[in-house]
Amino acid sequence: MIKYLLALVLFIPVFSIAQSNYKPGYVINLKGDTLRGYINYRDWSQNPISIDFKPELNSNVQKFTVNDINSFEVTGYETYEKHSIKASMAGVELRNAPVGIDTTYTVETVFLEVLQQGKNCSLYDFSDDIKTRYYIKSAGMTEPEELIYKVHFEDGEKRNLITSNTFRGQLIVLVNNLNLNDLQARIQRTNYTASDLSGIVLKINGDTKKSFQSASLRNNGSIKFFIGASLNNSTLKYTGIGNPFMNSPKATSFFPKINLGINNSMGSVGRLILGIEASLTMSSFSLTSKDETILGTKTSTQTVKGITGSITPQLLYNLYNTDKLKGFLAIGVSANVSSYPTNIYTVTVSNLSSTTQNNYPEFSTLSFSTPIKAGIVLLKRTMLYAEYNSPLTPITNYASFSADITSIGLGINFILGSVKY
Numbered sequence: 001m002i003k004y005l006l007a008l009v010l011f012i013p014v015f016s017i018a019q020s021n022y023k024p025g026y027v028i029n030l031k032g033d034t035l036r037g038y039i040n041y042r043d044w045s046q047n048p049i050s051i052d053f054k055p056e057l058n059s060n061v062q063k064f065t066v067n068d069i070n071s072f073e074v075t076g077y078e079t080y081e082k083h084s085i086k087a088s089m090a091g092v093e094l095r096n097a098p099v100g101i102d103t104t105y106t107v108e109t110v111f112l113e114v115l116q117q118g119k120n121c122s123l124y125d126f127s128d129d130i131k132t133r134y135y136i137k138s139a140g141m142t143e144p145e146e147l148i149y150k151v152h153f154e155d156g157e158k159r160n161l162i163t164s165n166t167f168r169g170q171l172i173v174l175v176n177n178l179n180l181n182d183l184q185a186r187i188q189r190t191n192y193t194a195s196d197l198s199g200i201v202l203k204i205n206g207d208t209k210k211s212f213q214s215a216s217l218r219n220n221g222s223i224k225f226f227i228g229a230s231l232n233n234s235t236l237k238y239t240g241i242g243n244p245f246m247n248s249p250k251a252t253s254f255f256p257k258i259n260l261g262i263n264n265s266m267g268s269v270g271r272l273i274l275g276i277e278a279s280l281t282m283s284s285f286s287l288t289s290k291d292e293t294i295l296g297t298k299t300s301t302q303t304v305k306g307i308t309g310s311i312t313p314q315l316l317y318n319l320y321n322t323d324k325l326k327g328f329l330a331i332g333v334s335a336n337v338s339s340y341p342t343n344i345y346t347v348t349v350s351n352l353s354s355t356t357q358n359n360y361p362e363f364s365t366l367s368f369s370t371p372i373k374a375g376i377v378l379l380k381r382t383m384l385y386a387e388y389n390s391p392l393t394p395i396t397n398y399a400s401f402s403a404d405i406t407s408i409g410l411g412i413n414f415i416l417g418s419v420k421y
Helices: 002-017 166-177 181-188 194-205
Strands: 022-029 034-040 050-054 062-065 069-074 078-088 105-117 121-127 132-138 145-147 150-153 161-164 221-240 251-266 272-293 296-321 325-332 334-349 353-358 366-378 382-391 401-420
Touching (some): 022 050, 062 069, 078 121, 105 194, 121 194, 132 166, 145 166, 166 181, 166 194, 181 194, 221 382
Antiparallel strands (some): 022 034, 022 069, 069 078, 078 105, 150 161, 221 401, 272 296, 296 334, 325 366, 382 401
């Protein structure tokens, strides 16, 4: 089964190379005409420099840049407008913050994402590999103006970091011009984030019914609940010296595992998912080892029956991501709490004498492992997967030998519902 799981892990990325995620939308060309169709939505972490557009899903792809269109919208997700802007170049993170004030900027024509739009002003953002910048455009302005936020080190020792919240003064000037002086106190507490700035702009525009808000602000993601089961093949194996089972064949156990959990989908597209899963399973192992001694054949046996509950934080990434079909890889770390009500060690010499010892070798109550999953999600409701669970820590605590449990399995989860936030 391992070879099939590895094949699946290697094969899924092939789908992702050519993956598309076309959503209904439209573009407005340079003549002002609206072209409706489908846009390949990528849940962009940086503002796109081009988009793929199809008038129909079975049409040929048309690529549009700022030289071809004025704006575009992925319906229900994001809207972008073409603007010529000044973009400050100074970094704002510790790794790229300048020494001294950096006033350099570039002039570019780019697609700005529309975050808020209303009767008094509009809020945009522009992200590249340097930073995210926010822009404001009020009545009378021909192009959006960058809201300035800068940090710099005072000297070459890079010990004193100075922060300049110039954007607050820019917003105060705007609200004073609109006679909205009651917003000044809130602006003084505003951080340079999409949510904070969007909240201020929403207040400036006043009429929320007529204000546009980007879906990236309305829905940052969703929480999904699931329940399911898998059939697991677990293997108990000893390694080291000083244990009679170190050369014995591996002991295997087939048992179902039930699980339930929560997945937190990040972003509008939901390609990256953080989750936590709780599971419960049982195991039953039987090992036998024979050795020739001067007294005859010594037969050692061990019978183990256990029950294990696990809590697993995990990270899931949809390599192939459409509404009807997703292909994913997932990795996590499991904390396993186990109980072994049956753990009997028996030694028999030529069927003449027999000794029995309970709870030997003694197994640990707590152990850790790494589950790796690969699978698909059908129609947003059914998850089919293969899983390989590799031990991080042994289940014994002896100096000369150790035992661990490895498992592989096939499972199905049913997604019960979701809550957007």
